Amino acid sequence: MTQRNLWWIRDDLRTVDNAALSQACADNAEVVAVYLSAQQSWGEHDMAPIQADLIQRRLQQMKPILARLNIPLVVREAQTLTGQRETLLSLCQQWSVAGVFCSQAYQWNEGQRDRQLALELAGRGVEFHCLQDACVLAPGTVLTGSAQPYKVFTPFRKRWLERLQLAPLTVRPEPAARTAPSAIASEFTALAYPLKDSTAWPVDDAALSHKLQAFCQQRVVDYQQDRDRPAIDGTSGLSPYLALGMLSPRQCLAALTLAQPDCWEVQESGAFAWLNELIWREFYRHLMAQFPRLSRAQPFHGWSRHVAWRDDPAGLARWQQGQTGFPIVDAAMRQLLATGWMHNRLRMIVASFLTKDLLIHWQHGERWFMAHLIDGDLAANNGGWQWAASTGTDAQPYFRIFNPTTQGQRFDPDGSFIRRWLPELADVPMGEIHQPHRWPGAARLDYPPPMVDHSQARRAAIETFKAAKARG
Numbered sequence: 001m002t003q004r005n006l007w008w009i010r011d012d013l014r015t016v017d018n019a020a021l022s023q024a025c026a027d028n029a030e031v032v033a034v035y036l037s038a039q040q041s042w043g044e045h046d047m048a049p050i051q052a053d054l055i056q057r058r059l060q061q062m063k064p065i066l067a068r069l070n071i072p073l074v075v076r077e078a079q080t081l082t083g084q085r086e087t088l089l090s091l092c093q094q095w096s097v098a099g100v101f102c103s104q105a106y107q108w109n110e111g112q113r114d115r116q117l118a119l120e121l122a123g124r125g126v127e128f129h130c131l132q133d134a135c136v137l138a139p140g141t142v143l144t145g146s147a148q149p150y151k152v153f154t155p156f157r158k159r160w161l162e163r164l165q166l167a168p169l170t171v172r173p174e175p176a177a178r179t180a181p182s183a184i185a186s187e188f189t190a191l192a193y194p195l196k197d198s199t200a201w202p203v204d205d206a207a208l209s210h211k212l213q214a215f216c217q218q219r220v221v222d223y224q225q226d227r228d229r230p231a232i233d234g235t236s237g238l239s240p241y242l243a244l245g246m247l248s249p250r251q252c253l254a255a256l257t258l259a260q261p262d263c264w265e266v267q268e269s270g271a272f273a274w275l276n277e278l279i280w281r282e283f284y285r286h287l288m289a290q291f292p293r294l295s296r297a298q299p300f301h302g303w304s305r306h307v308a309w310r311d312d313p314a315g316l317a318r319w320q321q322g323q324t325g326f327p328i329v330d331a332a333m334r335q336l337l338a339t340g341w342m343h344n345r346l347r348m349i350v351a352s353f354l355t356k357d358l359l360i361h362w363q364h365g366e367r368w369f370m371a372h373l374i375d376g377d378l379a380a381n382n383g384g385w386q387w388a389a390s391t392g393t394d395a396q397p398y399f400r401i402f403n404p405t406t407q408g409q410r411f412d413p414d415g416s417f418i419r420r421w422l423p424e425l426a427d428v429p430m431g432e433i434h435q436p437h438r439w440p441g442a443a444r445l446d447y448p449p450p451m452v453d454h455s456q457a458r459r460a461a462i463e464t465f466k467a468a469k470a471r472g
């Protein structure tokens with residue numbers, strides 16, 4: 001009798017280069033694909049409505065592709081991790097499933113769910129295969145000479161590059177067509193929570209592949225100089241796809257190597273700079289897998305628990321709505337609200353502003369980002385926030401604090417990004433665009449003066465962090 005397997009789709013929303021799908025399909029087994037939707041799927045964080053919409057559109061797009069492979073797609077709602085486990089167990093029983101295949105989760109709560117599920121499935125004679133497929137190199141395989149995880153990026157990258165040479169990239173073929181499981185039809189439960197239109201982001205494989213290849217063949221060459229300029233389309237814009245596994249990091253590396261064969265050697269090149277970012281992505285995932293406290297809302301460094309964060313709901317609301325009076329911060333926050341995406345340089349600036357100028361706990365920012373980002377990714381987001389807040393490993397030292405005005409002058413010199421998102425500053429001349437309160441016509445503007453004096457706020461933050469560190 002043909003074996004029947006279940007492919008549990010998680011953050012690996014793709015049919016190409018997918019270890020779980022390929023293995024579920026081995027030996028001509030029948031396969032059913034299952035997606036369990038949950039609003040709170042990122043640990044304890046809400047999923048952004050725009051990210052949920054992207055997932056829903058992607059599943060709709062995958063359905064006919066899977067149908068051509070005779071694989072029905074079943075989408076069910078299961079809001080909690082316990083609910084997901086119970087639904088999976090009941091589907092396995094109902095369909096007489098022999099093996100469950102999925103991509104391994106690196107977050108703590110999801111890992112606990114999987115460990116329990118593995119035991120329960122084993123008790124019923126069902127195999128559970130959790131395959132490491134979200135990183136190029138599996139967490140736990142890039143270690144120091146004394147077999148410890150790296151806590152600093154540069155030696156991690158060196159070792160990562162060495163290991164990659166030992167285990168060259170292989171991109172898996174698409175699974176071939178197979179017999180359809182009888183009496184199991186595709187079913188699609190629409191996500192029950194509010195969605196925000198994500199159609200600016202294509203979801204079909206041809207468009208994704210074109211976006212990846214066009215970037216690797218052309219714009220990556222200038223990535224080094226363009227990547228910090230938010231007014232320029234200088235980065236790949238692939239983060240939503242990488243976060244949800246619509247593209248695998250292996251596919252990205254394969255496209256980069258094909259287009260820029262010397263990307264591994266020339267460290268000053270745009271291609272190497274881009275590769276570097278993909279390795280940052282791996283670094284944060286490895287850290288999250290190896291340090292469970294990161295998934296459990298705790299700082300990397302214990303001393304930072306003593307930071308006397310300010311409780312300031314009104315200040316937080318002004319930051320969230322882009323009303324701080326610092327144009328580069330406000331333009332960035334409005335870009336996030338309107339589009340669900342924000343440029344990396346701006347993520348660093350707004351995170352520094354919240355945690356240092358306003359001394360508001362980084363967890364408020366982390367939560368706001370997860371609730372609004374189309375590319376929300378627990379590891380990258382937590383890593384970015386703890387970097388900016390100086391509470392993470394290999395983070396920005398607490399005494400190096402971004403000046404939001406000079407950051408704006410440096411990275412948006414003519415203010416074109418600011419003007420795009422703050423139409424109320426349209427009449428402000430170029431020379432005053434980063435400090436509109438200094439313009440003689442400022443009283444006429446529907447725009448607030450700066451909510452803090454940056455020099456004073458900087459001194460206060462340094463004193464606060466110094467005191468926390470002294471307490472250990």
Ligand code: FAD
Pocket residue numbers: 227235236237238239240242243277278280281282284342343344345347348351369373375376377378380381382383384385388
């Ligand atoms: P590119 O510059 O083209 O980079 C290519 C890919 O590398 C990205 O798509 C992304 O997968 C990865 N990458 C790039 N920079 C980083 C980085 N610093 N850390 C980890 N991976 C990186 N990225 C997310 O994917 N999801 C998040 O939730 C997220 N939250 C962040 C929060 C803060 C406070 C900060 C400072 C950064 C955050 N980042 C996050 C990282 C980074 O800002 C985005 O990955 C990047 O802006 C996405 O744009 P891109 O695809 O054009 O990137």
